[in-house]
Amino acid sequence: MITPEEVAYYIQNIPPAPSVVRQTLNYLNEDDLTKAAKCAETDPALKLYLKTLINRPIYGFRQEMSDLAQIFGILGISSTQQILYNYLLSLLVPKEWLLFTLSNQAFYDLQASLGRKWETILKHLGLHNRDTESSITLLPASIIVCDALFGTHRSEVDQLRRVKALDYNTILQRLSKQNLFDLCTVIAEKWEISPEIARIVHASSGLDSDITGNERILAQWMHLLLFYELSQSTYVSAGLNEFIDFQIDFVQDIYESFMEVISDESNC
């Protein structure tokens, strides 16, 4: 089964953020969308990713968007930052998923759907800012890490789960004293993502007892949003419904508000 050495090896091999992405993010921090777009243009892979992503039906543009300055202008600083983080995460996406029966297309759809709904939630909560919006981008990192670490241990996990309903996060915690959300924090540090984002995502495991205030609220909504998405047929079939433990008590008090917000979002 997974050893702490395997986890350490995985962490070592997380690639650093490409310099163009870091520079583009710096321009965004300076609120300079024009320079950010120009900088992003210099990386063909990034440019292709942004163009492909933004032209997905979920973004609802009627005409094809190809000019990065135009794309950044329409998205605004917060959403552009979110999409750049999504791009960073795409660098970790495996060529072939080993644990989950997932295609990269389905994964990117999950990212996009989480992003759209999260934005609606933040507006509802009145907690919308650059970091809170971007925080959702780090959440699917937990899925990538899980697949990477458990992909070659699938049959062992299956045998274990036949006698005990343990989720991957718990198994990893017990074997290596680190869980999937700890590893998300490591990724955030490596990519110089704001600590606030890392804290929210970590707390969205529903297992952090020491969070309070807005961070707790955001963590609750993020946890429930994750399970709302992972309950969609595609992700249930992929095996994602079982990857972490759903903390129903953690989210019970926001359930009704959540359903109202999500219903409104779906009707838009």
Add this chain to the structure above:
Amino acid sequence: MRATVKGRVAIFQPQGFLDGNNAPSFLTIDDIKATEALNVDMLLVSLKKVIFFNRNGLDVFIRLLQDIRTKKHITVGLCDYDHVKFKTINSFYGNALTFSLFRTEKIAELFASSNKSDSKTVLLYNEDASQRSAMAIELFDYGHNPIIAQSKKEFDEKKQTVDLYYAIIEDTYLGMFGQKIATRVTGNAIIYTIANFLDAEIGDTFNIAYHNNSLNAGFRLFIFDAYKVVSMNVHALNFFTKLASSAAEYNATICFVGLTFEKTPISFKNDLEDAGMMFFDNMDDILKNKELMQELGGSSSASTKQTRTLTKALVNELPRFIDATVSTITMMTNATAIKNALNVQTLDIKESKNQFASSIGFYGDVDGLIILVFPKNIAKKACELLIGEETDDEEAILDSLAEFVNIIGGRAKSLLGEHKQHVDITLPRTYGDIDSLMQIAQHKKGVQVDLSFEGSNFIFFLTR
């Protein structure tokens, strides 16, 4: 999604939202086949981590449960819900509720066979008097002690003293029950409760796998509690005669208690006695007669008179059983178990204090019993992944040890399957002290392998 199996109960544990769109995705064809192949008495869907469900979503699971109940005569239903969910389920199904509802997994387990002999005192209430009675009878048949509250007021008063009860049963409903014969363990005797008219159907409702497991695990006294039997026909007679023959191979005794012959031909009694069955009027005639219990193999001091010898076929498979054990330890601990010595002998435990043991039987192309004996601290270490938190709770450690040996059984089954040897595994059994293990194992000859793990020794013993 695969069901998790604990003892004789299998449970699906979906999470999040459950509706008509996503529910079919939880169950692939392979999942359904694997579920049908499970050897359990009860199949449930847990709603513990389901925050939203609707009728269409539940129906997908209910259809599977009902199909399996029809084929395997097991109990099916839902468990792990709160009062609000209980009301919702009732509003969905109303009078068409044919499956069972158990408020918790712990309550559900009370209505299924187990290898444990401890009788649990439980407080029980249901508005419906017929449900109250049905539950009380089932609980009693499974060896428990139900305290029945006759009114809500009485129930509310009694449940204030929560410490008096192992469980408080409310918001629970027995639907069309599994029709499996209720089984309970008393000391070293297994008691099966049979009722009404016995015919060919007893072949479906009697859990032969559990019975074989019990024989393999060392039980030697089997009692049919037949007070409620009206009569039996020749098919049932044949069934019991065959059962007596297979029991003879293990030197086991089968008794009937309370069976009357007003509507059953007296010649059946003669036939059954010829096959080796014994008849008693009252349960206490056996259970309270220490000498008789010892003679019949149901007392703690009883041991088998005949020992089943190792076969070449079983010894040939020894490497696979050891592989299954060693690889499970590696999987669970990331540490390597080292083989130190291997001998054909009776079980020899040098240090009998502070040891736990567990066993699992298997039968099919080869049959036998795997026994593991661990120092307590090593048992705890080996089960750390299953236990999770630091605990000295012996019951929790023994439960995890049962899960641990169950994984070994599963791996051995897979490894043997790769070599075209088909076996089924039985329920695991655990022993909190060596004396209780030696009651079933002291005269058995087998292969003892001394293994070490993290500097401490433990014993692997393969026998029949």
